[in-house]
Amino acid sequence: MAPLAEILRAEIASGGPMPFRRFMERALYDPAHGYYAAGRAAIGREGDFFTSVSVGPLFGRLLAVQFGEMWERLGRPARFDVVEQGGAGGEFAGDVLRAAEARPEFAAALRYRLVEPFPGNAARQRERLAEFAGRVTWHASLEALPPFTGVHFSNELVDAFPVHRVVFRAGAWRERYVAAGADGRFGWEDGPLSTPGLAAYLRPLPALEGYETEVNAEAAPWLEAVAARLKRGYVLLADYGFARADYYLPERAGGTLAAYCQHRRSDDPLDDPGARDLTAHVDFTTLAEHGMAAGLALAGFTDQHHFLAALGRRVFPDVTDPRELTPLRRKEMRAFATLVHPGLMGRDFHFLAFAKGAETALDGYSLAADPAKRLGLAALAR
Numbered sequence: 001m002a003p004l005a006e007i008l009r010a011e012i013a014s015g016g017p018m019p020f021r022r023f024m025e026r027a028l029y030d031p032a033h034g035y036y037a038a039g040r041a042a043i044g045r046e047g048d049f050f051t052s053v054s055v056g057p058l059f060g061r062l063l064a065v066q067f068g069e070m071w072e073r074l075g076r077p078a079r080f081d082v083v084e085q086g087g088a089g090g091e092f093a094g095d096v097l098r099a100a101e102a103r104p105e106f107a108a109a110l111r112y113r114l115v116e117p118f119p120g121n122a123a124r125q126r127e128r129l130a131e132f133a134g135r136v137t138w139h140a141s142l143e144a145l146p147p148f149t150g151v152h153f154s155n156e157l158v159d160a161f162p163v164h165r166v167v168f169r170a171g172a173w174r175e176r177y178v179a180a181g182a183d184g185r186f187g188w189e190d191g192p193l194s195t196p197g198l199a200a201y202l203r204p205l206p207a208l209e210g211y212e213t214e215v216n217a218e219a220a221p222w223l224e225a226v227a228a229r230l231k232r233g234y235v236l237l238a239d240y241g242f243a244r245a246d247y248y249l250p251e252r253a254g255g256t257l258a259a260y261c262q263h264r265r266s267d268d269p270l271d272d273p274g275a276r277d278l279t280a281h282v283d284f285t286t287l288a289e290h291g292m293a294a295g296l297a298l299a300g301f302t303d304q305h306h307f308l309a310a311l312g313r314r315v316f317p318d319v320t321d322p323r324e325l326t327p328l329r330r331k332e333m334r335a336f337a338t339l340v341h342p343g344l345m346g347r348d349f350h351f352l353a354f355a356k357g358a359e360t361a362l363d364g365y366s367l368a369a370d371p372a373k374r375l376g377l378a379a380l381a382r
Contacts, residue, residue, distance in 0.1 A: 001039035002161070002272060002274060003032075003033050003272070004026065004027065004030055004033035004253075004273050004274035005186075005272070005273055006183075007026075007030075007033070007273075008023065008178075008186070008273060009180045009184065009186075010027060010284040012179060012180045013179065013180065015176055017179040017189045017191065017379075018176065018177060018178050019076075019164060019165075019175060019177055019178075019331065020163070020164060020165040020175075020176055020178055021111075021162045021163060021164045021165075021194070021217070022162070022265055022267075023178040023186075023270070023273065024162040024163060024278050025162040026274075027273035027274050027276075027278055028160060028162070028277075028278055030274065030381075032267070034274055035275065035276060035277055035278070036118065036160070037117075037118050037275055038120075038274070039118070039120040039121070040170045041096055041169070042325065044275060044379065047077035051088075051155060051156055052155065052238070052304070052339055052349065053088070053091050053092045053095075053155065055335050055338050055339055056093040056103075056234070056333050057060075057062060057091075057098070058097020058315075058335040058336060058339065059092070059308075059335075059339060060091075060092050060093075060094070060096045060098075061095060061096075061099040061315060062308055062311045062312065062339075063092075063096060063153070063311075064095075064096045064099035064100050064316050064317060065099075065221075065315060065363070066152075066236070066310045066311055066362065066364045067080075067082055067096065067100075067107045067110075067151055067316065068100070068208065069363050070104055070150070070151050070233065070234050070358070070362070071109060071110075071150075073358055073359045073361075073362070074149065074233060074358055076105070076222065077109065077149055078107070078109055078268065079109055079111060079149065079150075079152075080106070080109045080110055080111070080149065080233075081112075081113055081148040081149065081150035081151075081233075082096060082110065082111070082112050082113070082151055082153060083113045083114075083115060083145065083148060083150065083153065083268065084112070084113070084115070084152075084153050084154065085114075085115040085142070085152065085153075085154045085157055086113055086115075086154050086155065086160075087107045087114045087115075087116060087121070087125060088121065089124045089125060089128060090114070090124060090125035090126075090129050090131075091128065093112050093125070093128075093132075094129055094132070094135065094157065095126055096112070097110070097112060097129075097132050097135065097136075100121040103281055104220055104326055104342070105321075107315075110135070111135055111136075111137070111150075112129075112135060112136045112137075112139050113133070113136070113138075113139060113148070114136065114137070114138050114139070115139050115140075115141065115142055115145060116138055116139070116140070116378040117140050117141055122138050123297075126138070126271065129275065132192060135309065141223070142222075142225040142226065142229065144231075144261070145229050145261075146229070147229050147231045148229060148230065148231060148233070149230075149231050149232045149233050150233045150234075151233050151234040151235070151236055152226050152230060152233075152234070152235045152236070153236050153237070154236075154237045154238070154239075154342070155237075155238045155239070156223075156238065156239055156240070157239070158219055158237060158239050158280055158282050158287065159221070159239050159240060159241065159279045159280060159281065160226075160235050160278070160279055161218035161219060162278075163215060163216045163257065163280045164194070164198060164214065164215040164217060164220060164257070164368075165188075165211040165212070165213075165214055165257065166202065166212070166213060166214070166215055167190065167210065167211065168205075168207055168208060168210065168211045168212075168318055169190065169209065169210065169211060170207075170209075173193065173198075173199075173202045173205075174190040174192070174193075175190070175191055175192065175193050175194050175198070176188050176190060176191075176192075176212070177189045177190070177191045186217070186270040186271075186273075187270070190269075194215075197217060198215055198217065201217065201286070203216045204244065204248070205248050205310055206248055206250055210251060210253065211250075211253045212253060212254055212255050213247075213248065213255040213256075214255050214256065214257050214273045214280045215250075216282070216286075216319055217281065218236050218273065219286070219287055219290055220278050220290040220293070220294075220322045222291045222333060223235070223287070223291050223294050223296070224294045225232040225289075226294075227294035227295050227296050227354075227356065228294075229289070229296065230296075230356050231357070231376075232356060232357035232358055233355075233356060233357070233358055234353060234354065234355050234356070234358060234362075235291065235296060235353065235354040235356075236352075236353045236354075237351070237352050238286075238304065238349055238350070238351050239282045239349065239350065239352075240282065240285050240286065240348045240349050240350070241256075241281040241282030241283060241350060242281060242282075242283070242303075242356065243283075243284055243285050243374060243375050244284075244286060244375070245285075245311060245376050246286035247281065247285075248269065248276060248283075249285045251295075254267075255279035255280070256280050257269050257278070257279075257280045258278075258279060258280075259271070259276045259277065259279075260276060260279065260280050261275065261276040261277070262279040262349075282335070282351060284301060284352055284375060285375045285376050285377065288301065288352060288371075288375050289377070291352075291354045295362055296354035296355065296356050297354060297355045297356065298354060298360070298371055298372065298375075298377070299353040299354055299355040299361075299362060299365070299371075300348065300351065300352070300353040300360070300362040300364065300365035300368060300371050301350065301351070301352050301360055301365075301368070301370070301371035301374050301375055302351060302364075302365055302367070302368035302371070302374070303347050303348075303349065303350050303351075304339065304340065304347075304348075304349035304350065305341075305342055305347060305369050306338045306365075307328075307351040307364045307365065307367075307368070308336070308339050308340050309364055309367055310364050310366045310367045310368075311363060311364055312336055312340070316332075316333070316336070327352065337351070345370075351364060352371075353365070
């Protein structure tokens with residue numbers, strides 16, 4: 001049995017079955033054995049999963065365009081901070097900082113802050129970003145981050161927050177706990193809700209016998225912490241998920257929780273804790289409600305296809321003759337096609353934006369529908 005499995009089994013033996021949220025937290029973030037905390041997360045072709053950053057520097061170049069417009073919307077402040085949380089090896093940060101150099105005034109104002117709790121990741125980021133010394137700073141937590149003007153950006157962060165697993169059975173919601181059998185294998189066991197706060201999340205969910213799903217209770221305090229540190233500017237996050245009406249469809253009765261290893265998906269999240277990525281899709285409607293409750297204004301919501309296509313109009317000028325494309329531009333266009341293709345990343349990933357003390361109109365949403373309508377927030381829909 002792997003070390004973390006042994007530790008979790010001992011904890012269950014002494015304290016009884018644990019909420020899945022606790023199991024997922026340890027599997028991903030245990031300092032010595034967690035998939036992310038211990039540096040086991042492998043991204044890219046030879047790893048466990050792809051992200052938009054894996055496609056190449058174009059993703060950072062496109063987002064640098066959006067960050068530049070945010071700087072403009074804020075009146076071109078002398079200092080504009082991009083705060084990235086969940087920055088992996090620092091590739092995206094480097095791509096953004098290099099792309100910003102095409103606009104000297106923006107580059108002069110731009111400072112980059114990485115919120116990185118894991119020393120191994122921070123060391124890799126420092127090595128990769130050495131050329132930008134003096135323009136990049138590190139913070140071990142949001143609590144250590146000083147107030148800032150600019151944008152907080154995250155890419156595939158919220159899907160990795162530990163979630164509660166719940167099931168509707170015999171007329172009531174029950175929480176799913178992780179138990180350990182005599183054979184050493186982990187299994188599921190139903191129990192009462194582990195915290196009273198879960199009840200509020202469950203009210204809008206389908207009350208269908210056997211309906212099983214997950215609840216992300218970490219997102220609300222996270223957004224509150226981000227909003228508290230943002231003096232003026234934006235929060236922009238990219239992730240995969242659905243608006244509430246699509247997330248909790250009756251046909252999605254098994255939820256979205258999954259494990260990934262070497263690009264293969266498993267529906268058994270209890271197997272081999274610490275060795276695989278665990279993830280659950282994002283309920284963007286609930287996330288939007290959390291942001292607004294924290295004092296942020298909804299600024300946009302759309303899929304990656306429409307968001308990056310809108311920014312792409314500023315990155316790629318019209319080309320009347322394909323023969324005019326250089327080899328580099330052809331490579332960029334192939335990367336762009338991967339990022340926006342509806343059958344690849346274009347439809348699965350979404351961008352949700354909030355504003356604080358700033359205009360809500362942003363170029364990335366110029367091809368998007370009304371975000372309140374998309375999210376099912378009828379009271380805000382125009």
